[in-house]
Amino acid sequence: MVKCTFxxxxxxxxxxxxxxxxxxxxxxxxxxxxxxxFIKLNRKPLKTKWSERWQSNKA
Ligand SMILES: [Zn+2]
Structure with a gap:
């Protein structure tokens, strides 16, 4: 099983x-x-709550 890199x-x-x-x-x-x-924004992989951070960083 492969895992999402991000x-x-x-x-x-x-x-x-x-x-x-x-x-x-x-x-x-x-x-x-x-x-x-991962590729365009060059963020580091986060295993928890990354989407919330992504939302707050989006603006
Ligand atoms: Zn993923």
């Missing part, structure tokens, strides 16, 4: 998105929100 949630097979870095490393994300947070 939030640490386990991914069901066939769900989520896979991302390949320039280094050829595989990253997995539960959804595009996790992907954006």
């Amino acid at each position: 939030c640490g949630k386990e991914l069901e097979p066939g769900t989520g998105t896979m991302y390949v870095t320039k280094e050829g490393k595989l990253l997995y994300f539960t959804n595009s929100k996790c992907e954006k947070n």
Whole structure:
């Protein structure tokens, strides 16, 4: 079972998105929100309450 690189949630097979870095490393994300947070916003993986922080940081 793979886990989301950002939030640490386990991914069901066939769900989520896979991302390949320039280094050829595989990253997995539960959804595009996790992907954006990790790749575009360059946030560090947070395992708890990250969405609340994300909300408060959004503005
Ligand atoms: Zn996630």
